[in-house]
Amino acid sequence: MPERGEESTASTPAAPESALQTSATGSAADTIALLRALIREACVNDGSVGAGQEIRSVRVLQRFLADAVATGRVETHVLESAPGRASLVARLRGTDTGTDPDAPSLGLLGHLDVVPVDPDGWTRNPFGGDLIDGEIWGRGAVDMLYLTAAFACVLRDAALAPEPPRGDLVLIAVADEEGGGEYGIHWLVRQHPEVVRVTEALSESGGMRMGRHVAIEVAEKGSAGRRLVIHGKPGHASIPYGAKSASYRVGEVLQRLGEVMPAAQLGPLWNAFVSARIQDPALAERLRDPVRLDAALPHLGGIAGYAHAVSRITMSPTVLRAGMTHNVIPAMGTIDLDIRTLPGTTDAEVDHLLRVVLGPLADDIEIEHLRGWAATTSPSDTPLFAAIERAVDAVADAPVVPIMAAGGSDARVLRELGIPAYGFGLLGPDWSYERYREGVHGNDERIDVESVTLSLAALQRIVADRLA
Structure with a gap:
């Protein structure tokens, strides 16, 4: 692990030249490749104890993060709540964690399981991960493997950057979100609270367009x-x-x-x-x-x-x-x-x-x-939400609107612990809320390369803003 640095006095707004921001083009290609690999693992969760078998996607992430782990800056934990029901936690340690009370531990909470499919309703292999005409096809492409892949990519790139972040960056890739989280995030916060400890987090259910605004889920x-x-x-x-x-x-x-x-x-x-x-x-x-x-x-x-x-x-x-x-x-x-x-x-x-x-x-x-x-809400006046606003404005020249999700996600578990958590994403201009909902759990689920690239670019800025 690197030596602890002195207390940071740097301001929070992100600079485009930050060492934590890397080439968007190269990272986007890696994110897309990782997304396609995760789709192909077909971690289908029908709600039964033995479903999901997320250990397969955990192994994919381990291979992807191998170079980051080799730096000595990243510690990883593979935690199984039941045979094959594995979650991966990868923590990039910050230089000021523990010494600077303002240094955050930013969690990137993604899930690895996907809902079942009716193959007769699909025009392509739902687990093929095909890249056709600028779109990645497959179950989980929208919900939410594209973000899980982007989260992993940003953590890897931050670990490989010349300077470590001032606070921790934590990838929490969990099992069983689609089954209610009992074998995933609920089990993790009960059995391994220190491993998943964060002070703020990003997760799913954001990024769709509301008029010219980008929706970010706060409740x-x-x-x-x-x-x-x-x-x-x-x-x-x-x-x-x-x-x-x-x-x-x-x-x-x-x-x-x-x-x-x-x-x-x-x-x-x-x-x-x-x-x-x-x-x-x-x-x-x-x-x-x-x-x-x-x-x-x-x-x-x-x-x-x-x-x-x-x-x-x-x-x-x-x-x-x-x-x-x-x-x-x-x-x-x-x-x-x-x-x-x-x-x-x-x-x-x-x-x-x-x-x-x-x-x-x-x-x-x-x-x-x-x-x-209970319903959960995070305030929209936190430093993390402000960083989201700045990133979306810089990448998409669009304002943000905070929204409440009608359904549920793993983010509520963090909110119940008092941790601000936001549904993140930055989808393309044609991604209305209606289009987003059609893709989630629907037939022919797919996401376009533009949306992956936009989300990744905004995420890179948020990480740099909070941790550089």
């Missing part, structure tokens, strides 16, 4: 899963008179859930989203009014689903169960609800809202709690 909705238990009166299916099938009652509840939706609750990020994305002043005014918002949603086109999701608590029936055999009228049915919450929402408030939505049906329904977590 995620929470999850408050519920199971509705609905009782009926059983009987022989050949004599239904006098019985009261739980299946019919399940249908009544579903109809109620489809007719009644929670009201809009516009949080602090809503106005920024409307200002960035909506150009029509009259439509923007309607969207800022909780009473008129729902009537305005059909005028938003492809962004309507996102606008609806982040403006309220949502409730989606996902799993239905009733009956055991075809000739018995079921005495019980259940409905599993995926409920996504806004920042500050408590479990008690979710239960109360659910009973309000169910109305007269609520008295005969039991509500069971499923797995969940």
